[in-house]
Amino acid sequence: MLSQQELKQSVAAAAVEYVLPLLGADVVLGVGTGSTADLFIDALAPHRGRFKGAVASSERSAARLAGHGIEVFDLNEVRGMPVYVDGADEIDAGLNMIKGGGGALTREKIVASVAERFVCIVDESKLVEQLGAFPLPVEVIPMARASVARRLEGMGGRPQLRSGFVTDNGCQILDVSGLRIAAPAAMEAELNNVPGVVTCGLFALAGADVALLATQQSVRELRRPS
Numbered sequence: 378m379l380s381q382q383e384l385k386q387s388v389a390a391a392a393v394e395y396v397l398p399l400l401g402a403d404v405v406l407g408v409g410t411g412s413t414a415d416l417f418i419d420a421l422a423p424h425r426g427r428f429k430g431a432v433a434s435s436e437r438s439a440a441r442l443a444g445h446g447i448e449v450f451d452l453n454e455v456r457g458m459p460v461y462v463d464g465a466d467e468i469d470a471g472l473n474m475i476k477g478g479g480g481a482l483t484r485e486k487i488v489a490s491v492a493e494r495f496v497c498i499v500d501e502s503k504l505v506e507q508l509g510a511f512p513l514p515v516e517v518i519p520m521a522r523a524s525v526a527r528r529l530e531g532m533g534g535r536p537q538l539r540s541g542f543v544t545d546n547g548c549q550i551l552d553v554s555g556l557r558i559a560a561p562a563a564m565e566a567e568l569n570n571v572p573g574v575v576t577c578g579l580f581a582l583a584g585a586d587v588a589l590l591a592t593q594q595s596v597r598e599l600r601r602p603s
């Protein structure tokens with residue numbers, strides 16, 4: 378029986394195999410945040426000479442990439458990326474996701490939006506029938522924390538401030554439990570439209586294109602239904 382850590386290692390290795398054919402001297406990769414993304418960075422490191430560098434979705438990942446000698450680019454210096462690789466807290470069969478457990482949701486959404494393809498790397502514990510058991514992270518401008526929390530309560534959620542945590546953008550996170558997420562894209566649009574919300578951790582309007590899912594038997598590849 379493989380542990381969750383071993384499953385994360387196997388999906389990180391599979392993600393490196395996935396990106397290898399896309400590498401080239403001019404190629405910049407988009408790299409996500411979290412323990413699975415960390416393992417991806419570690420597994421990518423031996424191939425550092427085969428691509429130009431990476432854009433990271435957090436200061437944490439930027440430091441890890443740089444520690445491996447992979448050049449880290451500011452997104453403003455980069456015109457495009459063939460692929461963005463990142464983990465998720467939950468993913469459904471439509472490849473809609475909840476992300477932001479590590480608090481990097483806004484930069485993750487920005488970097489992913491610039492990449493041609495989002496490859497989500499998860500172990501099988503993250504695959505769910507309906508999103509929402511994992512509390513939904515919502516990044517908020519600090520002055521709007523209370524007003525946004527009231528709006529979230531009005532939607533049936535129970536927001537909790539992630540205490541002592543400040544995002545790389547200088548903002549705060551409300552972790553919202555109790556939401557019924559039957560229509561993820563509609564809820565993402567509604568939440569992102571609340572004044573004071575920087576972004577919510579639903580990735581459904583633009584979900585993953587491909588999911589690599591580590592199971593006890595193998596790493597399965599799932600594609601976003603068209």
Ligand SMILES: O=C(CO)[C@H](O)[C@H](O)COP(=O)(O)O
Pocket residue numbers: 409410411412413414463464465466475476477478479480481482485
């Ligand atoms: O969205 C994220 C960070 O903001 C991560 O991708 C998500 O929390 C999954 O993390 P892990 O790979 O550690 O389980």
